[in-house]
Amino acid sequence: MAACGDAPPEAGKREDPRPNIVFVLLDDARYDDLIDHPFAALPNLKQLAAEGASFQHFYTAAPLCSPSRAVFMTGQYPYHNGITDNGERAERSHQIVTFPKLLHDVGYHTGFFGKWHMGHEDDSPRPGFDRWVSFVGQGVYFNPDLNIDGVPAKAQGYMTDILTNEAVSFIKAAPDSQPFLVFMAQKAVHPEIHPNYVRSFPPAPGDEQLYAQDTVPHGPSWRAPTTGKPALQRPHDASDPRSPKGGLPDSVVKDRLRMLSAIDRSLGVLIAALKARGVYDQTVFVVTSDQGFFYGEFGLAQERRLAYEPSIHIPLIVRHPALAKAGATPRALSSNVDIAPTLLAIGGAAIPASMDGRSLLPALAADTATIRQDMLIEYYSDKEFPRLQGMGYQAVRTDRYKFIRYKELQGMDELYDLQNDPHELDNLLPNRAPTAVLREMTVRLNALTSGKQQ
Numbered sequence: 001m002a003a004c005g006d007a008p009p010e011a012g013k014r015e016d017p018r019p020n021i022v023f024v025l026l027d028d029a030r031y032d033d034l035i036d037h038p039f040a041a042l043p044n045l046k047q048l049a050a051e052g053a054s055f056q057h058f059y060t061a062a063p064l065c066s067p068s069r070a071v072f073m074t075g076q077y078p079y080h081n082g083i084t085d086n087g088e089r090a091e092r093s094h095q096i097v098t099f100p101k102l103l104h105d106v107g108y109h110t111g112f113f114g115k116w117h118m119g120h121e122d123d124s125p126r127p128g129f130d131r132w133v134s135f136v137g138q139g140v141y142f143n144p145d146l147n148i149d150g151v152p153a154k155a156q157g158y159m160t161d162i163l164t165n166e167a168v169s170f171i172k173a174a175p176d177s178q179p180f181l182v183f184m185a186q187k188a189v190h191p192e193i194h195p196n197y198v199r200s201f202p203p204a205p206g207d208e209q210l211y212a213q214d215t216v217p218h219g220p221s222w223r224a225p226t227t228g229k230p231a232l233q234r235p236h237d238a239s240d241p242r243s244p245k246g247g248l249p250d251s252v253v254k255d256r257l258r259m260l261s262a263i264d265r266s267l268g269v270l271i272a273a274l275k276a277r278g279v280y281d282q283t284v285f286v287v288t289s290d291q292g293f294f295y296g297e298f299g300l301a302q303e304r305r306l307a308y309e310p311s312i313h314i315p316l317i318v319r320h321p322a323l324a325k326a327g328a329t330p331r332a333l334s335s336n337v338d339i340a341p342t343l344l345a346i347g348g349a350a351i352p353a354s355m356d357g358r359s360l361l362p363a364l365a366a367d368t369a370t371i372r373q374d375m376l377i378e379y380y381s382d383k384e385f386p387r388l389q390g391m392g393y394q395a396v397r398t399d400r401y402k403f404i405r406y407k408e409l410q411g412m413d414e415l416y417d418l419q420n421d422p423h424e425l426d427n428l429l430p431n432r433a434p435t436a437v438l439r440e441m442t443v444r445l446n447a448l449t450s451g452k453q454q
Helices: 043-051 065-074 090-095 099-105 159-173 250-277 336-346 361-365 435-449
Strands: 020-026 109-114 131-134 145-148 151-154 180-185 283-289 316-319 375-379 393-397 401-406 414-417
Touching: 020 250, 020 336, 043 250, 043 283, 043 316, 065 099, 065 336, 099 109, 099 180, 099 336, 109 159, 131 159, 159 180, 159 250, 250 283, 283 336, 336 361, 375 435, 393 435, 401 435, 414 435
Parallel strands: 020 180, 020 283, 109 131, 109 180
Antiparallel strands: 131 145, 145 151, 283 316, 375 393, 393 401, 401 414
16 A cells, blocks of 8 residues: 555555554553643644543553553463563563464564563564564663664664654555554653662653643642551651652653653654554554652652552543544543453454453443453562562452552551542551451452452
8 A cells, every 4th residue: 555645544445354553552651641631732642532532440450660561461460471570571571472462463563662671681572573663671762772673773862753753664664455553662751760760751852841830730649648558657768869758849740741742742643644544543543551650649759669549540542433432431440451352352363361351342332331340450569669668569449449458568458448538548447447348358359369350
């Protein structure tokens, strides 16, 4: 198929009726960074949401880079797929069965662009991709070193733009006879990591002064006391540069929002490329994030591993005229473990029985559809943040309640009634939890961690 400029959608039709898929995964972008923000200007994202579905209650099952990416890829919880932390997981990440590999096996032309992160020194191509553009570990924002189809390459420019251009080239060159999958895992808005745990959020050139006169909103949990959260009240070395300092300064929050401007332009470029090829309406366009971030809720900043709402509540926008009604706002409780089976169902591939996730197609068809009654959230403690030592947990969230069970800390569990306490200010444990509720949440958590979810 030749490039067709402003050709109508019919020009993109082919014998294979399955839709293309463009899957954009952001890094550390909170739900409220992208959805209904009071001043962040994201016109292309808003266009996708207006033309598609924006999920209201979508969460990550693992608020940490490597585990969350594995959950998206495999449709399995961390305890099941084996990617449980940000440690060296390269060998395992070559072995996991991913939805791009399964789509590739049924005829999709597949490309990966961006942050893989399951393996800190191994940026080599993983199984199931016809095109591979990645980098070691977290990479850098300016003039990055890349691995392109197994060959080292040096790129010039800003990472967000570089990955976008590579994806557009892939879309333009994709064969006429096959549907294609673009998996774009942007580095933004993850911090740039410097020596001595100094971190920064560099906007794209030209965006440095955006929102200078705007006021960053703060919710009720911002710098709220940690009363009722004994795990957070444990002594820690406040002089350690990794310790929280009451949250991010508003100037840094603005830098993160400024970085999203480049992301939004990227979405616009991808939309234009699909329209130029005449396949915009034949493409399922997905935008989401691996996890959220803390801006000072309970004094936290980069400790996004915890199970509180700012860390686990993430955006999910799905645009496809045949699947999602324009302006839909599905209310179903759903998880990133549900993405793999959804995209496999869309692509006509069998959904393995080993997946923990469930297809979101019913929620795309009806805002009131129910997908699941509960979901699992996991974190396996690591050594990066001293305050989080020993805070590994498994948690269960339902529409109303959240129960956090710490694996090593005794007497420090947490239970929140999210209907009456949406900001998680009031832990009902140990003495005020309704017996029946605690029993039910314990049963649910035990079932989820044994693979017998309800």
